[in-house]
Structures are given as C-alpha cells and as structure tokens.
Amino acid sequence: MLDSSKPTLALELNAAWSNQSALQVLESALVRFGEDKLAFVSSFGAESAVLLSLAARINPTLKIIFIETGFHFDETQRYAEQLIDRLGLTQVVRASVDPITRKRIDPDQRLHRVNPDLCCHIRKVDVLHRSLKGLNAWVSGQKRYQNDTRAHVEVVEFDPERDCFKINPIAHWTAQRIEAYFKRHSLPRHPLIASGYSSIGCWPCTSPINAGESIRDGRWRGQTKTECGLHRRVMPLHGTML
Numbered sequence: 490m491l492d493s494s495k496p497t498l499a500l501e502l503n504a505a506w507s508n509q510s511a512l513q514v515l516e517s518a519l520v521r522f523g524e525d526k527l528a529f530v531s532s533f534g535a536e537s538a539v540l541l542s543l544a545a546r547i548n549p550t551l552k553i554i555f556i557e558t559g560f561h562f563d564e565t566q567r568y569a570e571q572l573i574d575r576l577g578l579t580q581v582v583r584a585s586v587d588p589i590t591r592k593r594i595d596p597d598q599r600l601h602r603v604n605p606d607l608c609c610h611i612r613k614v615d616v617l618h619r620s621l622k623g624l625n626a627w628v629s630g631q632k633r634y635q636n637d638t639r640a641h642v643e644v645v646e647f648d649p650e651r652d653c654f655k656i657n658p659i660a661h662w663t664a665q666r667i668e669a670y671f672k673r674h675s676l677p678r679h680p681l682i683a684s685g686y687s688s689i690g691c692w693p694c695t696s697p698i699n700a701g702e703s704i705r706d707g708r709w710r711g712q713t714k715t716e717c718g719l720h721r722r723v724m725p726l727h728g729t730m731l
C-alpha cells in the first residue's frame with residue numbers, strides 16, 4: 490500500500506462503509522485488509538462482549554489482542570475466560586509490557602500514582618504499537634456516545650501512530666442498542682457492572698460511577714485524564730491529534 494494514500498483511502502472506505510451493518514463492515518474489512526493482517530483489540534471490559542461476539546459470528550479464529558497491563562481486576566480475568574469459552578475464540582493473544590522496560594521505568598509498580606500517562610504509555614500504548622507491527626488494520630469497540638472525546642469516531646480511520654487502518658464497526662451504536670444486543674445474544678455481563686462500574690479498565694484507575702455521571706466518569710477519577718492514549722486520533726480534515 491502507498492503510505493501517502495492511506496488517509497485518503499480511509500476517508501473513501503469510511504464513506505463507502507458507514508451505512509453498512511457492523512457485520513458487513515467487518516466482512517468488508519477482512520476482505521480489504523486480509524484476515525491474517527487484521528486484529529481485534531479488546532479490554533474484556535463492560536461492553537467488550539458485543540465486538541467479540543461479532544468477531545466470533547464471522548470467524549472465532551480471528552486474532553484478538555488483550556492488552557495485559559498487570560492491573561486488571563480479577564473479575565476481568567475471569568470474565569475474559571468466560572467470554573473466550575462462551576464465544577469459542579481460539580486466538581486471543583495476551584500482550585504485555587516488556588519486563589525489562591517495566592522494571593526500568595516502574596520498578597515498584599507505583600507509576601500509575603505519579604505519572605499515569607507514562608504508565609498507560611508503557612503498559613498499553615507501546616504494547617499495542619508492538620502488537621500491531623506488520624498488520625494492516627485493527628478493530629476497536631469505541632462508540633460515539635461514550636464521551637466527548639469519542640463523539641466523532643468514524644467507522645474507518647487511519648491511525649498514523651501505528652501506520653494502520655482502524656475500524657470502529659459499532660461507532661454509531663447507542664447504549665440502548667448495545668443493551669439490546671447483549672439480551673438478543675444472551676451474552677454474559679462483566680461481574681463488576683452489578684457493583685456500579687460502567688467502564689472497566691485497570692483497578693487502580695477505575696471506580697464505580699454515581700447517578701447522573703457519564704459512563705467513563707469512573708476512569709482516572711479526579712484527574713483531567715480521560716483516555717489511555719490507545720485511541721488518540723487525527724481529525725481527517727484538520728490534522729489535529731485528539
């Protein structure tokens with residue numbers, strides 16, 4: 490593929506695929522980018538079952554990358570095993586920080602308290618970057634309704650940091666539609682939802698939400714940080730990093 494044409498191609502594919510169903514978008518992406526050159530990225534969090542179910546309905550052997558930060562709740566680990574078993578996923582790859590880097594930068598594992606951006610960078614951003622090397626595209630479960638920074642997520646984007654296309658097949662889904670999908674497909678819920686958690690990441694940086702808060706308000710509570718950096722985006726028309 491020509492590097493200079495990738496952002497333009499992303500715009501063209503987005504225009505062509507935006508009105509397709511999530512399954513059609515995924516099938517188109519697999520044909521366009523190649524089954525062995527595309528990976529789903531999942532946190533096995535509160536709504537992850539929807540994207541994983543869509544993947545499994547197409548082909549349960551598709552590659553799923555689970556970024557293992559070392560700080561997942563025990564409930565998330567058990568839920569991941571439950572979903573993998575329930576959906577029959579056969580290629581879930583746990584990707585984690587290189588231990589030498591972790592020891593050098595965060596020897597006492599307290600970096601999240603003093604520099605959460607750097608902690609997210611070594612445990613998530615850099616890990617994803619390495620995991621996507623050699624691939625053409627990755628698939629994310631981002632939705633526009635989740636918060637302001639995701640309000641303009643497109644179905645197809647170009648991710649310049651990883652030189653990859655990024656597919657967001659359920660970008661336009663609403664909370665109601667997610668809920669309906671869970672029910673229709675009898676998908677199990679993350680066990681922490683019953684305790685008031687609506688968006689679930691690493692335990693040191695995740696808390697339940699209160700009435701009236703939006704679903705990601707429990708992440709990095711009390712900080713200005715709202716995203717880990719995996720989904721930093723370039724606005725196609727302005728070249729602005731979000």
Ligand code: SF4
Pocket residue numbers: 558560601604605606608609610612613690691692693694717
């Ligand atoms: S969410 Fe918190 S613990 Fe997890 S990688 Fe980011 S700063 Fe570190």
